[in-house]
Amino acid sequence: MSVHVAPPPCSAATTPAVAVSNLRRAYGNRVVINRLSLRIERGEFVALLGESGCGKTTLLRALAGLDPIQGGRIAAPRRPAVVFQEHRLLPWDSLWRNVSLGLQAPAARERAAVALAEVGLGDRLDDWPRNLSGGQAQRVALARALVQQPELLLLDEPFAALDALTRIRMHDLVRELVAKHRPGVLLVTHDVDEAIALADRILVMRDGAIAFEHRKADDTTSIDRTALLAELGVLASPAAA
């Protein structure tokens, strides 16, 4: 099933990283995503918040082309890169072999070396994944996603399993790498503060559709946390699971 269709030429001034219109996704009779439309520009960082089971991950998997869709249209220039909550490194391959997995290019090792250096693991090319900490493994997964030079990067709660300090370091690293490579990013997360820290735009998903949208006014201000929490139906404590 071909989910990714090349966008029609001259549809807009700039080609978006992904454009979704009227997406519908159902498991049998249960509709998980209904008439959802979304557009992410290149270089734009979008966070997707919502309660468990609201369809966040389903949307991400549909964008990744992992699941069939039942209606609507997803237009992405190329197959996106994905980083999951688990690192999904191949335990039998060295780090550089992991990073270059699926890379159709000569000098795969050199490109993997550059990508690993970007995430601070340039000296561990021939090491095994089992020798890595959770944060390091997730950095390798990030390198594996970025080495493909994706136009769309999908992050499915990639920091959820990390400890608080490692998570903050990962936030800095991701922000820096996204600024450098400028893919469109969709980050699925439970963590309101993570979304505020990273995103240019925050979408709140409810009942299979996008219920609210918050956009950063400019680079100096950040999204209003109180307003966001109010809309999520939480008054005080963070909604992080």
Place this chain on the structure above:
Amino acid sequence: MEQTAAAPAFDQAQTDAPQRTCAPMLGKHGLLAISWLAPAAVVILWELLARAGWISPQVLPAPSKVITTTIKLAASGSLLGDLGVSLLRAAAGFAIGASVGFVLGTLVGFSRIAEAAIDRSVQMIRAIPFLALLPLVIVWLGVGEAEKIFLVALGVTFPIYINTTLGIRQVDPKLIELGRIQGLGSLELIRRIVLPGALPSILTGVRYALATAWLALVVAETIGAQSGIGFLAMDAREFLRTDVIVLTIAIYALIGVGADTIARLLERRLLAWHPTYGAGR
């Protein structure tokens, strides 16, 4: 042979057993020494009893007698010739059986249709103790090389088949999904993810298969062989040469240990990445 050194160690091992509190005092090396000295002591006891005439040489020859027989047979060249014949049979049977088991196992591991077509039949044949097929195999192939190689191959096929299927099924679907995301084609997916993921299980199958290969060979060679280790044993039986019989048993044991060592080395090399098999063990 170090009778004075071995005897006290034997006593110590005996007195040590009921009270484990002494174990820490002996240390790791002490315990290792005891574990080797105990079987050595048994051999020495056997030698002494045989020399004293308590055990008839026709029942069980002295270990020293077995060693001199070994040297004599090796010098005449017949021992190496028979050993070579046996190893060749085992290798040929193993190669055929492992290939068949791997190909069938891979098909069934990947395809539900192949599973429906093949798996039940294979499981039914597997229920037969394969050695029970020997009379039938002799009727089909006669008593000769083909019959022996066939029996070994039969014994090897099933452990390889089962473990290959199991290994492929147990590959983490999340890693396969990742391979798809990274844009791997079907062949690349198999080469980079499915087979490496199934390898620990396949190598376990290889180890089991090596054991059954030897069992099959012993049985096949015991019946109507004109050469090989089994022939040596049956020939010796005619003349009540228990020393030669003990020698052949020892050779079977040594080759079994050797095969297991090779399998372990393979695991160490091929599964260096694996936390339980690799160099970290």
